[in-house]
Amino acid sequence: MKQRIIALINKKHEESNGSSGISLVDLTSILNTNFSELKNTLSEMHKEKTIKVRKGINGFLIFKK
Numbered sequence: 001m002k003q004r005i006i007a008l009i010n011k012k013h014e015e016s017n018g019s020s021g022i023s024l025v026d027l028t029s030i031l032n033t034n035f036s037e038l039k040n041t042l043s044e045m046h047k048e049k050t051i052k053v054r055k056g057i058n059g060f061l062i063f064k065k
Contacts, residue, residue, distance in 0.1 A: 001031070001033075001041055002041060002044075002045060002050075004031060005027065005031070005041065005042070005045065005051075005062075006050065006051075006064075008022055008026075008027065008030060008031075009021070009022055009051060009062055009063070009064045010064060013063070013064045018063075018064075020061070021054060021056070021061030021062050021063040022061065022062050023056070023058070023059055023060070023061055023062075024038070024039075024042075024059065024060055024062070025059070027042075027062065042062065049065055050065060051063065051064065051065055052064075052065050
């Protein structure tokens with residue numbers, strides 16, 4: 001699942017030239033998974049410094065590190 005998340009984050013990064021991250025809602029719907037499972041995986045990735053999280057206007061956004 002981590003590789004798929006990284007691919008989605010990279011795609012969003014390329015589309016927006018690094019100015020926009022992908023939201024948790026988008027990740028949940030694209031990956032067709034529940035929030036708690038996704039949260040655990042994202043927490044691991046954040047600890048590994050693979051991703052960074054920023055607060056956006058409508059919630060948290062996931063960016064590539």
